[in-house]
Amino acid sequence: MNGETIYNEVYFDDVRVPAKNIVGQENEGWAVVNTLAGFERSNIDQIMGMVRGLETLVAYCNETKRNGQPLAKDFVIRNRLAQTACDIEAARSLAYRVADLQNRNEMSLMDASALKVFASDLGERLAFLATDILGPYGQVKFSRWAPMNGQWESLYHECFVFTISMGTNEIQKNIIAWYGLGLPRMK
Amino acid sequence: MDLIFSEAQEILRKMARDFLATECPKTLVRELQDSEKGYSPELWKKMAELGWMGLVIPEEYEGMGYTFQDLTVLLEETGRNILPGPLVCTVMSTFPILDVGTEEQKKEFLPKIAAGELILTTALIEAAGTFDASGIAAKATPKGDDFTINGTKLFVEMAHVADYCICAARTKDGASPEEGISLFIVDTKAPGIHCDVIPTIAMDKLCELRFENVTVPKKNTLGELHKGWPVVEKLLEKGAIAKCAESIGGMQAAVEMTIAYSKERVQYGRPIGAFQALQHMMADIWSSMETSRYLVYEAAWMESEGLPCTKEVSMAKAYVNEAYKYVTKWAIRLHGGIGTSRDHDIPLYYLQAKAADTAFGGTDFHRELVAQQIGLI
Numbered sequence: 316m317n318g319e320t321i322y323n324e325v326y327f328d329d330v331r332v333p334a335k336n337i338v339g340q341e342n343e344g345w346a347v348v349n350t351l352a353g354f355e356r357s358n359i360d361q362i363m364g365m366v367r368g369l370e371t372l373v374a375y376c377n378e379t380k381r382n383g384q385p386l387a388k389d390f391v392i393r394n395r396l397a398q399t400a401c402d403i404e405a406a407r408s409l410a411y412r413v414a415d416l417q418n419r420n421e422m423s424l425m426d427a428s429a430l431k432v433f434a435s436d437l438g439e440r441l442a443f444l445a446t447d448i449l450g451p452y453g454q455v456k457f458s459r460w461a462p463m464n465g466q467w468e469s470l471y472h473e474c475f476v477f478t479i480s481m482g483t484n485e486i487q488k489n490i491i492a493w494y495g496l497g498l499p500r501m502k
Numbered sequence: 503m504d505l506i507f508s509e510a511q512e513i514l515r516k517m518a519r520d521f522l523a524t525e526c527p528k529t530l531v532r533e534l535q536d537s538e539k540g541y542s543p544e545l546w547k548k549m550a551e552l553g554w555m556g557l558v559i560p561e562e563y564e565g566m567g568y569t570f571q572d573l574t575v576l577l578e579e580t581g582r583n584i585l586p587g588p589l590v591c592t593v594m595s596t597f598p599i600l601d602v603g604t605e606e607q608k609k610e611f612l613p614k615i616a617a618g619e620l621i622l623t624t625a626l627i628e629a630a631g632t633f634d635a636s637g638i639a640a641k642a643t644p645k646g647d648d649f650t651i652n653g654t655k656l657f658v659e660m661a662h663v664a665d666y667c668i669c670a671a672r673t674k675d676g677a678s679p680e681e682g683i684s685l686f687i688v689d690t691k692a693p694g695i696h697c698d699v700i701p702t703i704a705m706d707k708l709c710e711l712r713f714e715n716v717t718v719p720k721k722n723t724l725g726e727l728h729k730g731w732p733v734v735e736k737l738l739e740k741g742a743i744a745k746c747a748e749s750i751g752g753m754q755a756a757v758e759m760t761i762a763y764s765k766e767r768v769q770y771g772r773p774i775g776a777f778q779a780l781q782h783m784m785a786d787i788w789s790s791m792e793t794s795r796y797l798v799y800e801a802a803w804m805e806s807e808g809l810p811c812t813k814e815v816s817m818a819k820a821y822v823n824e825a826y827k828y829v830t831k832w833a834i835r836l837h838g839g840i841g842t843s844r845d846h847d848i849p850l851y852y853l854q855a856k857a858a859d860t861a862f863g864g865t866d867f868h869r870e871l872v873a874q875q876i877g878l879i
Binding site for chain 2: 374377385398401404405415425426429430433488493496500
């Protein structure tokens with residue numbers, strides 16, 4: 316959507332792989348994939364990116380005036396930024412929990428899935444909030460007119476990636492429901 | 503930060519859970535909420551024998567000497583079960599006495615609190631309805647060595663059964679609203695005090711306390727005169743985390759009940775928990791509870807370690823206020839019609855969530871503190 320390339324299609328035509336390169340047991344690859352996915356879902360990098368992003372947004376609101384006062388003095392903007400700060404801290408706390416479990420070689424599919432959903436939805440909310448705050452500048456691509464190097468216009472495109480990749484958020488909720496909460500699957 | 507609880511804390515948790523399940527079933531919860539007193543003196547006595555009122559009072563004052571984090575473990579269980587009564591307001595009132603009380607005041611009040619012989623509460627908020635210092639208009643004027651208090655406090659928890667209340671009043675005008683506030687330990691039976699119970703959504707006996715020329719002896723001035731606001735701020739911080747701990751316990755109960763119900767309630771030929779729309783809602787409320795949990799644990803640990811944590815505490819309170827309301831709203835909706843009945847347990851948590859929202863600061867109050875803490879000018 317934004318002209319960047321992240322994903323690729325890879326074709327395997329009779330590719331030979333030495334037997335010593337098999338990971339885990341033959342025919343048991345799904346368990347390995349699930350473990351890998353769990354690690355990916357801890358999302359600590361995305362969350363810390365949001366911490367940094369919020370800092371730049373706060374600085375922007377302190378420095379930028381609209382209607383004769385800094386954006387930081389607008390009650391609605393303050394309230395929404397504070398709410399986002401709380402959400403980011405909640406995500407960070409859960410990410411540390413997931414990391415702690417991984418450190419102990421324990422894996423909570425539920426916590427990892429919950430974190431993936433929460434952090435990706437939060438990234439979307441942050442992109443929407445930032446581009447709202449920027450007003451007409453929220454649509455401007457990287458250029459001399461773009462506040463904060465156009466990072467929020469860029470995130471506005473990219474935020475969907477995290478809600479869809481590594482298993483869509485809806486699939487994550489199925490995982491929580493079926494494997495975590497023990498709810499029955501519809502046949 | 504330690505992300506797992508100690509063995510001693512897990513024992514405390516289990517003991518509290520088992521005790522409350524036996525001694526305070528939901529039938530008693532509803533009975534106490536509907537009653538005039540709002541708590542059970544028999545149950546209060548049993549809790550005193552377990553050491554709950556004195557949990558964070560040092561052993562030298564006949565308390566248990568536990569940490570603030572230990573207290574939040576206990577309060578998670580009282581929130582999970584729902585425990586009508588003056589436990590939280592009494593325990594919260596011990597903190598200002600511990601912080602700034604004289605040795606005489608500590609010896610006079612703390613052992614009796616630990617023994618369950620005294621019920622205390624705090625009288626802070628007034629008609630303005632804000633926990634900001636600007637909301638305090640009650641005045642305490644010197645009268646010889648004593649003070650005379652005039653003013654009205656609102657939403658004073660369990661004041662109708664409390665023996666003493668810690669009252670914040672203005673003793674002088676200051677350059678800012680935070681200056682000139684003093685704290686007093688007021689005998690609730692003193693002449694001039696009038697108490698009425700305000701009918702509230704959670705029937706938790708929040709009271710209007712009117713002070714008409716109430717005399718407070720000098721020895722009951724708590725802390726340094728005119729410098730009470732920082733003590734109030736610390737109390738609000740601890741109270742916010744205490745309320746959050748109760749709230750995550752309540753969320754846990756609501757989520758568990760909802761999932762269990764969805765597996766047994768059959769409609770259209772299958773358990774309603776098999777419908778994906780409902781499964782996703784249950785995943786959402788579980789996730790909301792889980793994200794709340796670790797935010798609260800982080801803030802509780804920091805508070806317990808004496809680390810600066812104004813930002814983390816306000817973040818937790820602002821977040822959990824909304825999460826608890828969200829979780830319990832959907833818990834009711836997922837129960838369908840039965841979820842709206844007074845006889846069912848799930849609405850109890852929905853009402854607790856609303857009460858918890860404003861206690862020790864509502865969402866917007868704490869979001870403004872967060873806004874300041876993250877650097878907004």
